[in-house]
Amino acid sequence: MFQRLLFCTDLSDGVYRLVNFIPSLAATGAKQIVFLHSVPFLEGSIPREDTEKINQAREQLEPALKHSSATVEVKVEVVSGRAMDTILRAAKTHQTDLVVLGMPIHGQLKERLFGSTTVGLCQKTPIPLMVLRPQLISTYTSEELELRCQHLFRWLLIPYDGSDSARYLVEQVKRYAANRPEHSLERCNLCWVVEDVNRRGLPADYQVEPAQKALVPVKAELESLGLQVKTEVRQGDSIVEVLNAALMDDVSAIAIASKSLGKLQELSVASFTRELLNRCWHPIIYFPMSR
Structure with missing residues (x-):
């Protein structure tokens, strides 16, 4: 890779x-x-x-x-x-x-x-x-x-939520996967975490099905490069569930992307990227986004 x-x-x-x-x-x-x-x-x-x-x-x-x-x-x-x-x-x-x-x-x-x-x-x-x-x-x-x-790059866990940073991350993985040597990247796990949100009149899992559907074309993109791809939608805290997904699967590393890591605007809000770097024991591959 x-x-x-x-x-x-x-x-x-x-x-x-x-x-x-x-x-x-x-x-x-x-x-x-x-x-x-x-x-x-x-x-x-x-x-x-x-x-x-x-x-x-x-x-x-x-x-x-x-x-x-x-x-x-x-x-x-x-x-x-x-x-x-x-x-x-x-x-x-x-x-x-x-x-x-x-x-x-x-x-x-x-x-x-x-x-x-x-x-x-x-x-x-x-x-x-x-x-x-x-x-x-x-x-x-x-x-x-x-x-x-x-096996440093054999199986990547890719947190995905349809955002610009998630799309950028997938494009970067595709770019490197397209020219990967033999015995390098083989598998990806696309993991979408639906945050727990209480809204009147809506079932607890109302966001799950749309997330599952949104993962289908992304899976196809990665599979077109010869990768084995698993998709899953989880509910709960995004950090906790991504870490749980990494533990349950035999991943080599977690891939993430961001354009604001460490910047002032990021420090004023809860940052998924920063928290994952602080709390994760798995290797993390970070793809910086263009400013």
């Missing part, structure tokens, strides 16, 4: 473990894999590189290079600077298809007030981002992680 991957790690998020699983990542169709670590400048009257930390990071990441071959190009970059800047620069240099990040562990309030590298990147690049929970990667055994890497 994605052929040029940029793995960004702070060496405490678990992402660095993937240097040992290049063949498994290549099995998804990846042709280029780059590992990036950013080292802050040493503070002082004149900022300077922290050569000790740079050398330590290179030593930790360079085992990935032994897997470079004619079928997959592997690179390691350890650079000085702010993570946001170095990631954007590396993504442009390597023409990255997907940026993979570990998610920091901190409270929601802190993220709202000060932002994060992940939220900042969502605002500054059109490149899809994949967020991996460090608690997930860190607890896998090597055998489990090898299999996980092989």
Whole structure:
């Protein structure tokens, strides 16, 4: 599905473990894999590189290079600077298809007030981002992680409600699916959650049938690309039900799209995208919408 991957790690998020699983990542169709670590400048009257930390990071990441071959190009970059800047620069240099990040562990309030590298990147690049929970990667055994890497994009859960962002998300999945290599994306689960709304004279499930009908043509679009597609309509809280759907099905990741993640107008209302990033343990692939 994605052929040029940029793995960004702070060496405490678990992402660095993937240097040992290049063949498994290549099995998804990846042709280029780059590992990036950013080292802050040493503070002082004149900022300077922290050569000790740079050398330590290179030593930790360079085992990935032994897997470079004619079928997959592997690179390691350890650079000085702010993570946001170095990631954007590396993504442009390597023409990255997907940026993979570990998610920091901190409270929601802190993220709202000060932002994060992940939220900042969502605002500054059109490149899809994949967020991996460090608690997930860190607890896998090597055998489990090898299999996980092989199936990184195998089955996507796509929350869908007919909105502009949902349509954009489906179009992006279709675009990448059209050129996907063998053993990459195989299945999609279209999940429409009908929020509980009490209205006089209307049955509790009055919105279910229209949602089911609306999913039929979307399913056909995805099936025309050779994908296996499951559709379901759930009732309840959108976050809770999407998370339940991910647990019930054997999905590899949840795909989402938004054009306002982290922006002021998003912080003033309940944001599905932000809440899902905060609460979901599954990998999430985020497709930024054009501003």
